[in-house]
Amino acid sequence: MPVIFKLAKDIENQIDGFLILVYESGLIFKMAINEYLNNDIISFNKNIAKVTDYERKADELRSEVEKQLYLKTLIPDNRGDVLDILENTDNVIDAMKSTLSSFSVETPKIPPQLNLMYNKLTKSSIESVEWLIKAINSFFREMKTVNCFIDKVTEFEKITDDIAIQLKTEIFEQQFDLSEKMQLRYFADNIEKISDYAEIVGDKLAIYTIKRLV
Amino acid sequence: MIFFYLLGGLLLGWSLGANDAANIFGTAVATKMVKFxxxxxxxxxxxxLGAVLEGSGTSETLDSLGSIDKLSTAFIVSLSSALTVSAMTKLSLPVSTSQAVIGAILGQNLFAGFQTDLKLLTNIILSWILCPIIAAFFAILLYYALKYLITNSKIHLLSLDALTRFGLIVAGSLGAYSLGANNIGNVVGVFMTSNPFIDISIGNIININSTQQLLLIGGIAISLGIITYSYRVMKTIGNDIFILSPITALIVVTSHSLVLYLFASEGLRNTLISLNIPPLPLVPVSSSQAVIGAIIGIAVAKGSRSIKISTLAKISSGWITTPIISGIISWSFFYLISHF
Structure with missing residues (x-):
């Protein structure tokens, strides 16, 4: 019997590790965007490498957790839900990585007057991810607080939407070429999408929480 | 010839093991929480262990209900019960081995003109009604206790899963022990007076009396039923009345085990008497009805409206139909044997 407790502890540590990677990727993402806006490309590139590394490690952890849950037939009632949450949370870190990668490849020229809005958008989008990680942690450990955290995810997703609209309006009010406007809008959309992915996981979590209640 | 006469009881034991093990480990195996x-x-x-260590109480109760002093009589009573159980199972009618055996004993009493101990019979019938009620009560208590613990303990889902598996094995062990202690009476109770075995002593160190030998053989018959046939029943059990999760399954098995133990343990009975608490009679009760009682308890605690009343009514009807059918079969056998 101690074997099964040890196995449970190992998988718990892997899930915690996965969530920490997503959380830290969010922090790095915020720094990286700020560095890009301030033309600190060396630091920006270092942080892209970090997020890429975190994304790879998160993938490995997720697939290891999936394998263990199926092989050892653990949490039969919640296995599908847990795997769905992990897979969808993986989309969040993937979105961060691909957004940074697009910045690196396309190197869009962001006018300094838009820096503040881009930073605000990034901060708000990542804040929804941070609340999501708290919600997922609660789903595993403390059911009664999950819904409060999910509400926060939704709140920040809405704030992010509002900021994105303001930013895009401002972009299209400027005297840029249409191609520049389109590119700037594309990057705003990409940053905004991170909070959309977080909200998708939050919605799923709300349903799975009801299922988990004894 | 001795073993031929015992065959009726052993067949009943086998069928009990095949069917009732599903009440203990059915959900755990079906949900893959525990391997078969x-x-x-x-x-x-x-x-x-339950049969040998604590099975004599219920066996003696059944023995004292009838006047079965010949192996051949015990054989017919057992055979009638086994036929009733098999036929009703085949017809998908709810059936309890305990109720079939009591019906068969009453049929024999009626045929032989033996005065049935009405006080004992009343106690037995009361225990059948009390069994699911007490199981429901235990289930409600356990449900609220576990809900409080899970909500406030901040235990991780995976640790909870491991604990539930561990709990299912502990509760299942207690359930099997209680099943052996309580239901062995159905298997060998009618053979108690006509017990063909003699006491065995191995070097004055290991002493096995004739009753223990009888209980051991009955226990082995139940075990064979578990090993050879219970897998199929386990795979199909569970969702007739209410869908169970591993945690609610743990509550059901624990409640079932406690109830069966309450109606089987002489030690517990003596403790209750010494504390001036009225004890419960040592009577074989229906393992399936204990499980059903516990499932209803959980449904009530959850405020569920999804209990199928028709299924409950069908199950309750088994209390009346099983002993009557078994009594008729038993009486008919004795009548036919005496006239042909």
Whole structure:
């Protein structure tokens, strides 16, 4: 019997590790965007490498957790839900990585007057991810607080939407070429999408929480 | 010839093991929380232990209800019960081995003109009604206790899963022990007076009396039923009345085990008497009805409206139909044998 407790502890540590990677990727993402806006490309590139590394490690952890849950037939009632949450949370870190990668490849020229809005958008989008990680942690450990955290995810997703609209309006009010406007809008959309992915996981979590209640 | 006469009881034991092990480990095996091999091994060992260590109480109660002093009479009573159980199972009618055996004994009493101890019979019938009620009560208590613990303990989902597995094995072991102690009366109770065995002593160190030998053989018959046939029943059990999760399954098995133990343990009975608390009679009760009682308890605690009343009514009807059918079969056998 101690074997099964040890196995449970190992998988718990892997899930915690996965969530920490997503959380830290969010922090790095915020720094990286700020560095890009301030033309600190060396630091920006270092942080892209970090997020890429975190994304790879998160993938490995997720697939290891999936394998263990199926092989050892653990949490039969919640296995599908847990795997769905992990897979969808993986989309969040993937979105961060691909957004940074697009910045690196396309190197869009962001006018300094838009820096503040881009930073605000990034901060708000990542804040929804941070609340999501708290919600997922609660789903595993403390059911009664999950819904409060999910509400926060939704709140920040809405704030992010509002900021994105303001930013895009401002972009299209400027005297840029249409191609520049389109590119700037594309990057705003990409940053905004991170909070959309977080909200998708939050919605799923709300349903799975009801299922988990004894 | 002795073993031929015992065959009726052993067949009943086999069928009991095949069917009632599902009440103990059914949900755990069906939800893959516990592997069948592990479940069967644990259930077999604990059924035998329960039968040998604490099975004499219920066996003596059944013995004192009738006037069965010949092996051949005991054989016919057992055979009538086994036929009733098999036929009703085949017809998908709810059936309890305990109720079939009592019906068969009453049929024999009626045929032989033996005065049935009405006080004992009333106690037995009351225990049948009390069994699911007490199980429901235990289930409600356990449900609220576990809900409080899970909500406030901040235990991780995976640790909870591991604990539930561990709990299912512990509760299953207790369930198998209680099943052996309580239901062995159905298997060998009618053979108690006509017990063909003699006491065995191995070097004055190991002493096995004739009753223990009878209980051991009955326990082995139940174990064989578990090992050879319970897998199919386990795979199909569970969702007739209410869908169970591993945690609610744990509550059901624990409640079932406690109830069966309450109606089987002489030690517990003596403790209750010494504390001036009215004890419960040592009577074989229906394992399936204990499970049903516990499932209803959980449904009530959850405020569920999804209990199928028709299924409940069908199950309750088994209280009346099983002993009547078994009594008629038993009486008919004795009538036919005496006239042909």
């Amino acid at each position: 091999r592990k479940a069967a091994l644990i259930a077999s060992i604990f059924v035998i």
